[in-house]
Amino acid sequence: MTPATTFAGRKVALFGLGGSGLSTARALLAGGASVAAWDDGEAGRAKAQAQGLELVDLTRADWREFSALILSPGVPLTHPQPHWTVARAREAGVEVIGDIEIFCRERARHAPGATFIAITGTNGKSTTTALIAHILRSAGKDVQLGGNIGTPILDLEPPSEAGIHVIECSSFQIDLTPSLAPSIGILINLTQDHIDRHGTMENYAAVKERLVAGADVALIGVDDSFSHAIGARLMERRREGQRVYPVSAARALDWGFFIAERKALYREAGHAHEETETLGDLDGARALRGAHNAQNAAFAAAAAWHCGLSSEEIASGLLTYPGLPHRMEEVGRRGRIIFVNDSKATNADAAEKALLSYGEIFWIAGGKAKEGGIEPLRPLFSRIRKAYLIGAAAQDFARTLEGAAPYEHCGTLDVAIARAAEDAALSDAREPVVLLSPACASYDQFANFEARGDAFRLIARELYVHAPIAGETP
Secondary structure (H helix, E strand, O other), X not given: OOOOHHHOOOEEEEEOOOHHHHHHHHHHHHOOOEEEEEOOOXXXXXHHHHOOOOEOOOOOOOHHHOOEEEEOOOOOOOOOOOOHHHHHHHHOOOEEEOHHHHHHHHHHHHOOOOEEEEEEOOOOHHHHHHHXXXXXXXXXXXXXXXXXXXXXXXXXXXXXXXXXXXXXXXXXXXXXXXXXXXXXXXXOOOOOOOHHHHOOHHHHHHHXXXXXXXXXXXEEEOOOHHHHHHHHHHHHHOOOOOEEEEEEOOOOOOXXXXXEXXXXXXXXXXXXXXXXXXXXXXXXXXXXXXXXXXXXXXXXXXXXXXXXXXXXXXXXXXXXXXXXXXOXXXXXXXXXXXXXXXXXXXXXXXXXXXXXHOOOEEEEEEOEEXXXXXXXXXXXXXXXXXXXXXXXXXXXXXXXXXXXXXXXXXXXXXXXXXXXXXXXXXXXXXXXXXXXXXXXXXXOOOOOHHHHHHHHHHHHHHHHHHOOOOOOOO
């Protein structure tokens, strides 16, 4: 835990009692603060009480007593309208911040030289964050991994000169972190997202920009127009001592970090092409298939290089990265057949990345459909040997696939896996892939995408370990 000593002796309001809210409450109390905690939901309040946390009904509180409102990142700060606690705080002149801001203040007071790597972007945040942590740990570094991925930031060990914090930051968290100034700030990419919470794409991009604007080293993607524009602005107005680098997975750069021919490369500004430094080779990195993972690898290699790792250490880390659960996760093999769990692909845009990464696909798709269905994937239907449709979206998906790719109604995931494995075993493909990349939410049959992916992993492993597949000699 990181005790919030910067709030010692102060009374603060805390709203939102999910995982990060309870973590923040514990850190504030450990640091000597007085906490008035509340949640609109009875379940959240009950969970807090079960952990011994004192509740204060903030609808009846005197807000002039509070020095800050610590807000859960899931609670609206600005759009579609500020939450009632935000309005009350502003009326009383009380600052509104989040848990990452508390961490930043602890770092500034106790260990200003501690390495703090902050990662954001619309897509690829979690993989890039986990990959950076893996490369650094593989090289023997003391790494704390958390934030928007896994462990709340204040549940991690306090910042120290010897350690490295690798933290994923959502736009909601950045919005609550006015003093965000990481050692290394990473902006991977920007596409339209969370407009309901930020109002416009311009507002959303401006929030993301704050993470790299405050960084000592800013690594900024140049493969989309919004990120490219942010990089150009930072280059023009960078403060003294700040270093800004472009990063690309789409083309070779005259300088900066980039991927070319599946290699992670670095070139100094003004240096000849033959002086390019190779930081790692992605061939053989099974967990980093696809162009989107090449982008993640480029950023991870750049961050590791700035942490002082050698090209040999970076290359080794890239090759040994195991991947994240439910994100193009290779859960096993049987003979030629690969079973891949991409349950996190809850819309067509996410499923596209997996479909682009494999060549002989036996595709399990369906669930609770998102707007637009799988029509955007039509250019990729030729890569699909056969589709196995499940859940509420099956009929709609069948209509889209009609005449473009063979399909079968399977109803449930277990049936789909069995049928896909049987057909894959009978195919002439060199390396057939049974791919769960549903392009749908899970809520019609599963509690969440994690439960769906766990079911796929369990069934697939039992299938390929314990039982012969029809058409295959045991």
